[in-house]
Every structure is written in structure tokens, then in C-alpha cells.
Amino acid sequence: MIQVIYRKLASKFLNLGLIILLTFSTSLYAQDGDPEKGKSLYNTNCAACHQLDRKMTGPALRNVASRLQEEQGLGRDWLYKWIRNSSGLIKSGDDYANQIYEEYNGVAMTAYPQFSDSDIDDILAYTAQPKEEKTADVDGEVATTGTTEGGGTSNRLILGALALLFALLAISLVLVRKTLNRFADAKGLTVEAAEKKKGFPIWKAFVQNQFLVLVSVIILLLTSAYFVYGFFMQIGIDQGYEPIQPIHYSHRIHAGENAIDCKYCHSSARVSKHSGIPSLNVCMNCHKSIYQVAEETQQMGIEEYGVDYNAEIQKLYKAVGWDEEDQSYTGETQPVKWIRIHNLPDFAYFNHSQHVAVGGIQCQECHGPVQEMEIMYQYSPLTMGWCINCHRETEVKTEGNEYYTKIHEELSKKYGVDKLTVAQMGGLECGKCHY
Amino acid sequence: MIFVSVVACNSKSSRNYQYMPNMYESVGYEAYQEADVFDNNMEAQEPAEGTIPRGGHLPLGIAGDYDGYLEAKANLENPLDPKELEGSEGGQLYDIYCGICHGKKGNGKGILVEREKILGVPSFDDVGRAITEGSVYHVIYYGKNAMGSYKNQIDEKERWLVTDYVMQLKAELEGSSKDTKEDSAVNAETEKATDSVAK
Numbered sequence: 001m002i003q004v005i006y007r008k009l010a011s012k013f014l015n016l017g018l019i020i021l022l023t024f025s026t027s028l029y030a031q032d033g034d035p036e037k038g039k040s041l042y043n044t045n046c047a048a049c050h051q052l053d054r055k056m057t058g059p060a061l062r063n064v065a066s067r068l069q070e071e072q073g074l075g076r077d078w079l080y081k082w083i084r085n086s087s088g089l090i091k092s093g094d095d096y097a098n099q100i101y102e103e104y105n106g107v108a109m110t111a112y113p114q115f116s117d118s119d120i121d122d123i124l125a126y127t128a129q130p131k132e133e134k135t136a137d138v139d140g141e142v143a144t145t146g147t148t149e150g151g152g153t154s155n156r157l158i159l160g161a162l163a164l165l166f167a168l169l170a171i172s173l174v175l176v177r178k179t180l181n182r183f184a185d186a187k188g189l190t191v192e193a194a195e196k197k198k199g200f201p202i203w204k205a206f207v208q209n210q211f212l213v214l215v216s217v218i219i220l221l222l223t224s225a226y227f228v229y230g231f232f233m234q235i236g237i238d239q240g241y242e243p244i245q246p247i248h249y250s251h252r253i254h255a256g257e258n259a260i261d262c263k264y265c266h267s268s269a270r271v272s273k274h275s276g277i278p279s280l281n282v283c284m285n286c287h288k289s290i291y292q293v294a295e296e297t298q299q300m301g302i303e304e305y306g307v308d309y310n311a312e313i314q315k316l317y318k319a320v321g322w323d324e325e326d327q328s329y330t331g332e333t334q335p336v337k338w339i340r341i342h343n344l345p346d347f348a349y350f351n352h353s354q355h356v357a358v359g360g361i362q363c364q365e366c367h368g369p370v371q372e373m374e375i376m377y378q379y380s381p382l383t384m385g386w387c388i389n390c391h392r393e394t395e396v397k398t399e400g401n402e403y404y405t406k407i408h409e410e411l412s413k414k415y416g417v418d419k420l421t422v423a424q425m426g427g428l429e430c431g432k433c434h435y
Numbered sequence: 436m437i438f439v440s441v442v443a444c445n446s447k448s449s450r451n452y453q454y455m456p457n458m459y460e461s462v463g464y465e466a467y468q469e470a471d472v473f474d475n476n477m478e479a480q481e482p483a484e485g486t487i488p489r490g491g492h493l494p495l496g497i498a499g500d501y502d503g504y505l506e507a508k509a510n511l512e513n514p515l516d517p518k519e520l521e522g523s524e525g526g527q528l529y530d531i532y533c534g535i536c537h538g539k540k541g542n543g544k545g546i547l548v549e550r551e552k553i554l555g556v557p558s559f560d561d562v563g564r565a566i567t568e569g570s571v572y573h574v575i576y577y578g579k580n581a582m583g584s585y586k587n588q589i590d591e592k593e594r595w596l597v598t599d600y601v602m603q604l605k606a607e608l609e610g611s612s613k614d615t616k617e618d619s620a621v622n623a624e625t626e627k628a629t630d631s632v633a634k
Contacts, residue, residue: 044543048555049580057580107580108501111563235452236459242447259546261531267588274466285583289553335475340467345459377447 033118033125042123045112048289052127055327056289057107059100061127072096076124083120085111236345242377243339247319248312249376250305253297256371262363269352269363277338280320287316291324305374341378342367348384349433360397365390391427395419492591499577504570511569515595525596529604532585533597541604553581559605566605571598 049057068074074096081089082097086109089097101108115123206212254260262269265282269275293301293309301307316322321330344350355361364370368379380386398404398420408420415424426432453459464470468478487493497503497511513520530539536556538544543556557564564570575594578584589597 043551043554045557046555048553048557048582050555110557110561114562236454238451240447241450244448258535258550258552260535263531264535264588267532271590277467279587281583282588285585286547286553288583289581294552335477337469338467345453346461347458 033121033123035122035126035129037119038122038124038126041115041119042126046123049109053131055325057327058104058109062131064127065124066128076121079124080117080120082109083115084113087111237381237383238341238343238378239381240377241341242375243341245339245376246337247315248307248309250301250307250309251370251373251376253293253309262370263356266363269356271353271357273351273353275352275356277340280316280333280336283316284320284322287313288322291317341376342382344382347434349435358401359394361394387433388423388428391422394422396422396425488590490590495573495576497573503577504573504579507573508567508570511572513568513572513595513599515592515599519592520596520599523596523599525593525600528589528593528597529600532588533601536582541601541608555581558608559601560608566601568598568602571601 046061050059050061052060052062054060065076065079068079078089078094078096086097086101088111090101090108254265255262265278266275267278267282291313292298293313298309301309317324319334319336321333322328323330355366356363366380366382370376370379396404396408396419398408407425411420411424412418417424421427461468464478466478469476470478473480497507534545536543536545536547536553537559538548538556541559543558545556547553548556559566572594573579574582575585575589575597577586585594
């Protein structure tokens with residue numbers, strides 16, 4: 001009986017071989033995956049911690065499957081297990097799993113039990129795609145420089161055409177004058193001679209006319225007084241003040257294009273007198289991931305504003321001491337000397353939280369269209385007249401604020417209005433702002 | 436004179452003249468002022484180590500590492516009174532601080548994700564993460580992976596308000612991702628059950 005078993009051994013081996021072959025071929029087939037599907041899965045699930053070509057929270061993933069196979073001899077099964085439940089794999093005592101876990105400072109990868117084998121294959125297919133060559137960018141650069149040159153030449157063309165037009169006009173005017181003179185000659189008139197004969201200079205006539213002198217002196221004095229007044233009134237006003245900041249920070253990109261709320265960075269405007277300048281860790285909330293701007297943004301920065309945005313991000317990394325290679329902080333920081341733009345004189349008190357949180361006033365009312373400003377500047381004059389004017393016009397939001405219920409009832413009776421302005425609530429009292 | 440005034444108006448990168456600078460400039464140190472009595476010449480200094488802000492905001496007694504995360508996920512609970520949570524500004528705060536990446540509905544599709552600036556933001560109903568109140572608070576407090584800490588942008592109470600709002604969004608997402616039929620069936624069943632209890 002035992003011999004019988006041994007006799008069938010050869011065919012059993014064959015069968016086993018066939019099965020292995022089949023599984024291997026199916027797995028080969030499965031390895032193909034759909035890189036397109038993989039990309040969307042990758043972007044929604046993996047990209048928070050992994051990038052293809054650089055270290056982030058987790059390792060770079062370009063060709064991860066083939067690299068694992070070559071360097072560690074680990075197949076896809078290991079990756080399936082790791083992705084679905086990495087901490088389980090670590091606990092099971094797997095050598096490489098523990099090694100990776102230690103290498104990345106004990107940051108555990110989130111488990112993805114919902115991924116099927118084919119999902120993971122799709123993602124791996126996406127990571128196995130070769131790196132895109134940057135030839136397209138070079139073309140783009142050439143093309144754009146071409147267009148700028150084109151713009152320059154077209155400007156020059158327009159100017160040339162205008163100059164030609166003016167020259168033609170001048171010539172035609174001269175010609176017209178000549179022909180008119182000829183007509184005058186033909187009719188026997190001598191226009192110039194008649195004028196010259198008078199010979200009495202006009203300034204002498206002006207001096208002799210005392211009334212005219214008086215009027216023109218008054219006009220002169222009034223206009224100069226107007227300008228002198230204008231000059232003295234603008235002393236101490238910094239409207240339009242637009243200093244060059246140590247790091248070129250574009251409000252246009254952050255608050256405009258990306259629609260980040262003002263209070264995201266200037267969070268203390270909600271709760272404090274000051275609308276604070278954000279500390280650099282707030283920048284790093286996003287710029288830990290965003291290490292360079294999009295190609296078109298970079299192009300636009302260089303062409304329109306003469307700014308290399310990527311270099312500005314590097315300035316931030318240097319100031320905050322962020323090591324891109326290691327994805328960690330070095331601890332070597334240096335303060336950024338931002339230049340303060342809006343500054344009220346010491347004798348005036350202004351509180352941001354009062355206006356932002358209680359008053360519910362949009363930041364733009366005082367600071368202007370910040371979301372369109374490439375370089376921040378002072379939009380409002382910040383004079384007392386400007387403050388007072390707004391206090392006269394703005395109605396207080398009393399709804400849902402118990403604090404105002406009683407005072408609103410009494411004051412609205414007193415003034416005979418439905419809605420009270422800030423001024424009627426006492427917003428013009430000296431002591432409210434000067435003390 | 437006119438020339439001077441024109442020049443004064445046009446110099447954008449420097450401040451204007453002042454009548455009496457000693458009335459404009461504060462005697463006391465102003466916020467962000469540069470002065471040589473401070474370290475690094477900055478008025479803005481970090482508080483001394485171990486400082487506790489007014490209002491009894493004690494530090495979270497849980498570590499910022501992965502073990503701390505698991506501990507918070509399992510044990511940490513919202514200490515706020517349910518009354519305080521009603522109609523609170525948690526939603527507004529969420530829209531300001533979280534919505535730009537996590538999306539206004541919490542599905543991980545905020546404007547920065549839509550514009551492909553930041554990728555891989557998970558939806559709150561992600562199965563693998565299975566977030567809880569404690570884990571949400573821990574992540575707001577310490578940050579996780581690519582997300583930074585929001586400890587200094589929103590205070591303790593506001594963090595819990597936002598946490599509560601996140602859990603509401605999670606519940607909504609889970610409700611919408613299930614089959615509506617199933618939901619209605621479950622609802623019908625629960626209604627029956629409550630009816631029978633009432634009877």
C-alpha cells in the first residue's frame with residue numbers, strides 16, 4: 001500500500017507544479033493593476049504620508065513592490081498584510097516590519113482593511129510607473145519666454161505706429177499752415193505784420209490792470225493754501241504703506257486662490273486685542289506637505305511679480321529649521337523680522353476681537369481686498385475721521401446677544417429708531433478709544 | 436512744497452512723517468516690538484516652561500506619541516456639558532481651521548485637496564481609522580502624520596466644540612454612505628420597538 005502512494009508521487013509533483021504555475025501566472029496577471037484607478041486611490045488614501053520620490057511621514061513609494069522583492073525578498077503577500085494591518089504584522093514579530101517601524105520613529109501606518117487585493121495592485125501599479133521626464137517644462141519655459149518677448153515686440157510695434165501717426169499729423173499741420181499762408185498771400189493780406197506792429201508786451205498790460213493782478217494773486221494764494229493744507233493733513237497717515245517683507249508672502253495665493261480664512265492664520269483676531277502675526281508652525285501646518293508651488297504658479301510669480309515662490313518656501317524652511325531630507329526639525333531656528341504695516345498711534349485703543357467676534361465685521365472692511373494683494377499694503381487711512389464715519393454708519397448686531405437687549409430697548413425708544421448705530425450706542429465717546 | 440508732498444505720498448516702502456512721534460510711539464513695549472532687553476531682541480517670547488494659561492486650561496495628561504494616541508482613542512471623553520454644545524460655534528471654527536483640507540462635510544475634500552495642493556486627507560468615516568472623540572481631540576492637540584498641531588490656534592473649549600462637530604459630521608457621513616433602504620428599515624424597526632415599549 002505504501003508503494004502505491006510513492007507510485008503516484010511523480011504525478012502529484014506535476015500537479016503541484018501546475019498549481020504553483022497557475023497561481024504564479026494569476027498573480028503575475030494581478031500584478032498588472034490599473035494605474036489610473038491606483039492614482040485616485042493613492043491620492044485619497046496614501047498621499048497624506050507618502051510621496052513617490054521623496055521621504056515624507058512614510059517612505060518614498062516609487063517601485064516599492066519591485067524594490068521590496070529585490071532588497072528584502074518580500075513578495076506582494078507581505079505588502080497586502082502590511083497595508084491591511086501594519087500593526088498586526090509588527091506584533092507578529094516580522095523582522096522587516098519592525099525595522100521599518102523603528103526607522104520611522106514608531107509612527108504606525110493606518111490600517112486599510114477595506115482594500116481588496118486588486119485595489120492594492122492598482123496602487124502598486126501606479127507606484128511602478130516611471131518618473132515623468134521634465135522635458136515638457138523646458139518647452140513651456142521656452143514658449144513662455146517667447147511670448148514675453150512677443151509682448152515686448154508688440155508693445156514696441158504699437159509705440160512705433162503711434163510715433164508714425166504723430167509725425168504724419170505734424171507734417172499735415174505744417175502743410176495746412178503753408179497752404180493757408182499761400183491763400184492769404186494770394187488775397188493780399190499780411191496777418192503777421194499787423195500783429196507785430198502793436199508791439200506792447202502782454203505782461204505790461206497785465207501789471208497795469210490792478211484788478212487782474214489782485215484776482216490772480218488771490219487764486220494763487222488759495223491754490224497754494226489748498227496744497228499746503230493737503231500736505232499737513234497727510235502727515236502721520238501711512239495709507240498705501242507697502243514695505244518689502246523678509247519672506248515674500250502672497251495673500252493673493254493663500255487667501256484668494258486657496259480661500260483660506262483670514263482667521264486660520266490670524267487666529268488671535270477672534271480672541272485678543274491684536275490680530276497676531278502667525279508663528280511659523282502655522283505655516284508648517286500646510287507647508288510640511290507643500291514644499292513647492294505648482295508649475296504655473298511658479299511661472300506666474302517669475303513673470304508677473306519677479307518672485308521665485310519656491311525659494312520663498314525654502315526661506316521658511318530655513319527660518320523654522322525644517323530639514324526636508326529627514327522630514328524633521330533641526331531645532332536651529334531664526335526669527336523672521338516681519339515688518340508691521342498697520343499701527344495705530346499709542347494714544348488710540350483698538351481691539352480686534354471686539355470688531356471681529358462681537359461686531360462680526362469682515363476683515364476686508366478695514367484691510368481692503370487682501371485676497372487680491374500680492375504684496376500687503378495699508379488700505380485704509382486709519383485716521384480718526386475714518387473710524388468715526390464707520391461708527392456713525394454701522395448698525396449694531398444686537399440679535400441673539402442678550403448683552404444688548406435692555407440697552408437696545410431703551411436707546412431705540414430715546415432715538416426713535418429701529419436699529420441703533422454704533423455712535424448711538426456710545427461709540428463716539430472720547431473715553432472709548434482714548435484713555 | 437507740492438513736490439515734497441508728492442514725494443512723501445509716493446514712498447511706499449517707508450513710513451510717513453509724524454507730528455509728535457512721542458505721542459505715537461508707545462512707552463511700554465508693544466506686541467512684536469524689537470527691543471534689546473529681550474532674547475533675540477524680540478518682544479514675542481515663549482511663556483516660561485510649565486506655564487498654564489488663565490482659565491484653568493490644564494495640559495492634556497496624555498503623551499503625543501502613538502501610545503498616547505491609542506490611550507486617548509480608548510479613554511478620553513468630551514468633558515463639556517451637552518448644553519454647551521448646542522448651537523455652538525464649533526461648526527464655524529471647523530470651517531475656518533479644518534474645512535480647508537477636510538472639507539465642509541468632513542469627506543476629505545476641502546479646497547486644498549480639490550486643488551491638489553494637499554493630498555490624502557481621509558474622510559471621517561474611514562474604516563481603518565475609526566475615529567473617536569478622544570482620538571479627534573488628541574490629533575487636534577498634537578497633530579498626526581502630515582497634520583500639524585492646532586493647540587495654539589483654538590483653546591481647550593473650542594477644541595472640544597470642534598471635536599463634537601467632527602463626530603456629528605462622521606455620523607452624517609456614515610448615515611449617507613449606508614443604503615438608504617437599510618436606514619429606513621432600521622428606523623421603522625426602532626419606531627416599532629419604541630411603539631411597543633410605549634404600549
